[in-house]
Amino acid sequence: MGFIMETQALTKTYGKKDACKDINIQIREGEIYGLIGRNGAGKTTIMRIISGLSRATSGTYSLFGKTGAEMRKELRNVGVLIEHPGLYPKLSARENLKIKCIGMGVDSSDEYIKSILNTVGLENVDNKKGAGSYSLGMRQRLGIGLALVGDPKMIILDEPINGLDPQGIVEIRHTLAKLRDEKGITIMISSHILDELGKLADSYGIIHEGKLLDQFTAEELHKRCGQFVAIRTGDNEKAVSLLQKAGIQNIETDNDGLIRVSEHLDESDRMAKAIVNANIPLKEIYINDISLEDYYLSVTGGEHNG
Amino acid sequence: MVNIMKMDIYRLFKSTSYKVMMILIVIFNFIDAPVGWALIKLTKRMGSKDVTDWPSTVKLSSLVANPVGWLTGIFILMSVVWFSYADLGHGYIKNIAGQLPKKGQTVMSKFFAVEIHNLILMIIAVIANVLGYLPFSKIDFTSGMARAAESFFLKYLLFMAISVIVLFFSTGLKSKNAATVIAILMGSKLLSLSYMLVNLGLQKIPFKFMKDFDISKYMPDSLIGDTNPPLVRSLIVSACFIVILLNLTVSIFNKKDIT
Numbered sequence: 174m175g176f177i178m179e180t181q182a183l184t185k186t187y188g189k190k191d192a193c194k195d196i197n198i199q200i201r202e203g204e205i206y207g208l209i210g211r212n213g214a215g216k217t218t219i220m221r222i223i224s225g226l227s228r229a230t231s232g233t234y235s236l237f238g239k240t241g242a243e244m245r246k247e248l249r250n251v252g253v254l255i256e257h258p259g260l261y262p263k264l265s266a267r268e269n270l271k272i273k274c275i276g277m278g279v280d281s282s283d284e285y286i287k288s289i290l291n292t293v294g295l296e297n298v299d300n301k302k303g304a305g306s307y308s309l310g311m312r313q314r315l316g317i318g319l320a321l322v323g324d325p326k327m328i329i330l331d332e333p334i335n336g337l338d339p340q341g342i343v344e345i346r347h348t349l350a351k352l353r354d355e356k357g358i359t360i361m362i363s364s365h366i367l368d369e370l371g372k373l374a375d376s377y378g379i380i381h382e383g384k385l386l387d388q389f390t391a392e393e394l395h396k397r398c399g400q401f402v403a404i405r406t407g408d409n410e411k412a413v414s415l416l417q418k419a420g421i422q423n424i425e426t427d428n429d430g431l432i433r434v435s436e437h438l439d440e441s442d443r444m445a446k447a448i449v450n451a452n453i454p455l456k457e458i459y460i461n462d463i464s465l466e467d468y469y470l471s472v473t474g475g476e477h478n479g
Numbered sequence: 480m481v482n483i484m485k486m487d488i489y490r491l492f493k494s495t496s497y498k499v500m501m502i503l504i505v506i507f508n509f510i511d512a513p514v515g516w517a518l519i520k521l522t523k524r525m526g527s528k529d530v531t532d533w534p535s536t537v538k539l540s541s542l543v544a545n546p547v548g549w550l551t552g553i554f555i556l557m558s559v560v561w562f563s564y565a566d567l568g569h570g571y572i573k574n575i576a577g578q579l580p581k582k583g584q585t586v587m588s589k590f591f592a593v594e595i596h597n598l599i600l601m602i603i604a605v606i607a608n609v610l611g612y613l614p615f616s617k618i619d620f621t622s623g624m625a626r627a628a629e630s631f632f633l634k635y636l637l638f639m640a641i642s643v644i645v646l647f648f649s650t651g652l653k654s655k656n657a658a659t660v661i662a663i664l665m666g667s668k669l670l671s672l673s674y675m676l677v678n679l680g681l682q683k684i685p686f687k688f689m690k691d692f693d694i695s696k697y698m699p700d701s702l703i704g705d706t707n708p709p710l711v712r713s714l715i716v717s718a719c720f721i722v723i724l725l726n727l728t729v730s731i732f733n734k735k736d737i738t
Contacts, residue, residue: 225577227736249578259570263495269571272493276486276575319574 175238177202177327177359178223183232185218192218193383196232200327200361200376205353207374208363209469215383216363217256217331223361224253224329237326249277252325254333258316262305266290266298266315270322277323292352293318294344310341317348327359328352334364342366346373371465381473396427398468402434402441403461407454415451416444433461483584486575487592491562497596500558504600507550508607516615537616540627542608546601547634547703552641553666555600559642560658562596563589563649576737583729586650590725593642601635626707633713640699640720641665643728651728653735665700674698 176199183196193215200206210216221227223234225248233240236247260269267286274281290296293314298307304315313333320328330349334342346369352358364370370377377394379387389397406412409432413424416434421444423435434444441458448455463471491497515533522530547555566572566585576582612618644665649658664670674695681689695701697716702708 221736225582226573228734245580251578253573253577255573257570259566259573261490261493261565261569261571264493268493272486272490272571273574275489276483277578278482316574322574323578 175202176200176235178234178236178361180219180223180234181232183219183222183234184230185215185222185227186230191383193222193380196380196385198378198385198388200359203353203357203359204375205349205360205362205373207370207377208361208380209367209370209377209465210363210380211365211473214380216380218383219380220253220255220329220331220361220363224248224251224255226253226255249323250326252320252322252328253331254313254316254320254329255331258312258319260304260312260315260319263303265300265302266295266304266307266311266318267300269304269315270318273319273322279323289318289321292321293348310337310344313337313341313345314348317345321352324356325358327361330360330362332363332365334366334369342369349373367466367469368464377465379469379472387472394465394468396425396433398463398465400435400438400460400462402438402444402458404432404434404444404448404458405430405456406432406448407456411451412448412453415447415453419444419447480584480587483579483588484591487585487588488595490565491592491596494562494565496561496565497558500554501600501603504551504554504604505607507554508548508604509611511548511608512611512615534616536619537612538619538622539609540619540623542612543605543624543627544630544706545634546605546631547638548604549667551600551604552638552668552703553663555597555638556641556645556662556666557659558596558600559593559645560649560655560662563593563646564653564655564658567650567653568655572737581733582737583733586646586725586729586732589650590643590646593646594639597638597642598635601631601638605631629710630707633708633710633717634703636717637699637703637708637713640717640724641703643721643724644699647724647728651731668700668704670698670700671695671704674701 178198178200180196180198183198184194185192196215196219198206198219208216208219218227222229223236225245234244236244236251239247261272264272267283267290270286270289271281274286279285287296290298295311295314295318298311304312307315313335317328317330317333320330333349334345337345349360349362350373353360362370362374371394374391376390377388378385404412409426409430412432413426416424416432421434421437425433425435427433437444438460441460445455445458448458519530519533572585576585579585609618645658645662648654648661652658674693677694678692681692681694696712699716699720702713702716
């Protein structure tokens, strides 16, 4: 899969302060890309630039392989929900959606609007009530619905689960997973709730003080964060062979010379004993158990206040 | 562009503030004649002899030629402020502006919707005014209608220019408060006081042609107050304000980030 969106040294400056600097993000087609960072880290700024709401001070980005004026046309295929959902509070969910349908020149029939409401779980919403009277979760879902008008290829969601109750968070997660899996929509999402992002995203970018500190796939994250027995020995080849003979299968050796055993985590004592008994020098052995949040903190070197 | 215009017109007819303003304009224009009639009656009953009689016949042309009284003017301009700022204030603009080839298209479409809005409210104001006169005076539907239509058109154009000034503040500068102040000042024609001060200042400039210069002759809110505004000057003033300020608003809007 190629990159659907790619930024090159994207920078936004307000006065003398860099809201984001030299950002190089790559998002693959059909994936959910999670942007992680504390308040004011620069996530919203990046999302605003990519969605065409804000201009970059310097740097460029491409969408669907196009840049410049051609890329500007492609922005039609990028739906957005930035910060809080922008809704007309006195108009119903249907009317809010219809306004965007008319503006985009797409189907504004009741059937189409109903299909969007179904997708975001608002099919039973009372259409006599204005959106201002909806719960936060309903407004967030309507905001996602607005982003979906015109069947975009990509949607950008800034903190869409902020302030939602656990049930609402789960519903949004399922909705987004459905959009990716069934409609193939690429999703860029930011959130403070790292556990949720961990369950949803295929790739991640960590933003801190306007800089992209790290970018990795879920697979890479799993390697870095997942639970495993970490073993460092004087002879890894011999140690791996020994562990395999003992019936342990999920063993990998990384570039740093660390043996990662992803099974039998409760048998680290037995593994240590076996290595020592085979006269292989054992340098260290421990259970690696860090979450996405721990990883984020280790990368940013600070306390997460999200 | 056409789609965005359709969107703003749809939004306009769904807007509660537009409906409220329409009702207020109907009420205030309808009661204009009954209140005037009642005042004359009361004043006469109190013994005053300096009161002119209530006209037995009113020319439709005189009502058509003056569609925007100060209160109607304020109501229409306030509605322009609320309508043009609504998408910015509620953040709805973020849902769509990024997906347009140029963000400035939203300004042009708002201008287009605002002009439809103004035309409808001005026509409604005249109709309500005429209906208010019906029980108290005969309406002469025939004489002077061509001149009245011209005056209505010119006042519509001048009001268009005033609306663009309001749009510049509400949408270009994204300041609802400044737009509201300007709407009230221009709608009520209170700015004529500041024009007098400007004239006093200009007269101090040592150029001969400045001695007779009167800025109010070139301001749409002053010209709209004339019973019969001068045709050519009104056209030029309206065109200048509309072209310059609309382009400026679009240009600022295109350059500014949407927050």
